[in-house]
Each structure stands twice: as C-alpha cells, then as structure tokens.
Amino acid sequence: MKRKAKVKKEQCVACGCCVKVCPRAAITVPMGICAVIDEQLCVGCGKCVKECPASIIELREVQE
C-alpha cells in the first residue's frame, strides 16, 4: 500500500499554496481552476495536506 495525495476538486480555490510546498513538484494548477496532483510523482509526504488553507487535500491509500 502506498499513500497518495488527493484534492477535493469542487472546493479548491486554486491558490497554489500546495504547489509551493511539494518537494516533488507533483502539483500544478492548470488553467487556474483547481490543483491537480501527478500520482506518479507524489510520494505521499503530506506536506500539501498540512499547507492547504482550505484543508481539502487528503492522503489516500492506493493499491500498487
């Protein structure tokens, strides 16, 4: 089992705070609408989860 970050898209304000803290540069905010996480790059460190001011990113267990 691995952990990956997941954004609740509907509630994202596209501020990009998460982008700035991700050590793997896994997050982008394409078209200024909501944050998108590249699951290949994400290592599940949880930094973005802590940073997001709206607290809408969570770590989910995924099957490898």
Added chain:
Amino acid sequence: MKKKWYDHLWIFSLTYLILGFLNILFAWLGLICFVVPLMISIGHGNKAYCNKYCGRGQLFSLLGGRFGLSRKHDMPKWMKSKYFRYGFLIFFFTMFFMMLWNTYLVFAGERTLAQKVTLLWTFKLPWHWAYHGTLVSDGVAQFAFGFYSVMLTSTVLGFVTMILFKPRSWCVYCPMGTMTQLICKAKHKEVKS
C-alpha cells in the same frame, strides 16, 4: 526547493504597508495588486499571480509558518463555502465602488477630503500624518486614503484568519483570488463549448 526571485515579493507587500503609513500617496501603488492578477487571468487564463507572485500570500505564509503565528487549525466549513466566498466578493466590490464614488465626489468638489483610513468599513482612523498635500486634486489623495483602507482592511482580516486558522486562510476568501478563479473558469468554459 530553490527559491525563485518572485518568492521574495512579500517584501513588496510589507513595504507597501509601511509606505502608506508615511505618505498616503504611495497607496496608488496598490493598484498593481489589482491590475496584474486580472491581466494574467484574462490574458493567459491562469492564476499565476496567486500561484507564484502574490506577496500578500507569501507574507502570511511566512508569518504563520516560519514565525509560528498561526494555530494551523482547519477553517470552519461555512467560510470555505461558495456562498461565503462569492458573497464576500460581492460585498467587497460593493464597498470598493462606494469608495470610488466618494473619490469622485471629492474630485467634483462636492465633498471635502477626509484624511482618514477606514478600517473594516467602519472604524475611521486618523491618518493625517501621512498626508503632505498633493499638487493635483484632492481627489487624488482621497483615492489614496480609500485604497489604502481597502488594503489595510484586507490585511487585518487576513491576519486574523491567519492566526485562527491556516497561515494562508485569506486565500480561501480573498476577492482577487475568487475573481481570478471565476475568470479562469469562464474563459475555459468558452473554449470547451
């Protein structure tokens, strides 16, 4: 991560607040923080301003993060709701246009210059030490007082929510952030259909 040049723009935001304390006419510089995000979102259809350049956001993450002034609690649900965010946007711009109207009245000579900064749209703070006269019209100074009021009010609100919740809680209900996101949404819907 390596810091980029734009990661230091919080210095600009801080300097702005100090300059407005010394000479209110510097408040005009704040228009940059209104025009640039709008131009980026309308022109490029993204929120690069929020995502990279915004000095105010950086200032809050610095004070709340590195300086530990934030409790880092979750914001209440209602504050993150669309109702609140859009409602605040409408309220903010209604007050903004009233400020512009007041500026117009001073330009037109129907009202005299009030050397005050209005905090939270209610409290009139004396600010006469920052006024050293203008060469042009009193209206120029009135706009400066009005605009500085807007900037100071949003900084104070952002500061309070920074302490109570996460460092950059302001970004959740920041009218510029909400508006640029709406512009991006509208722009890309247009392209899709």
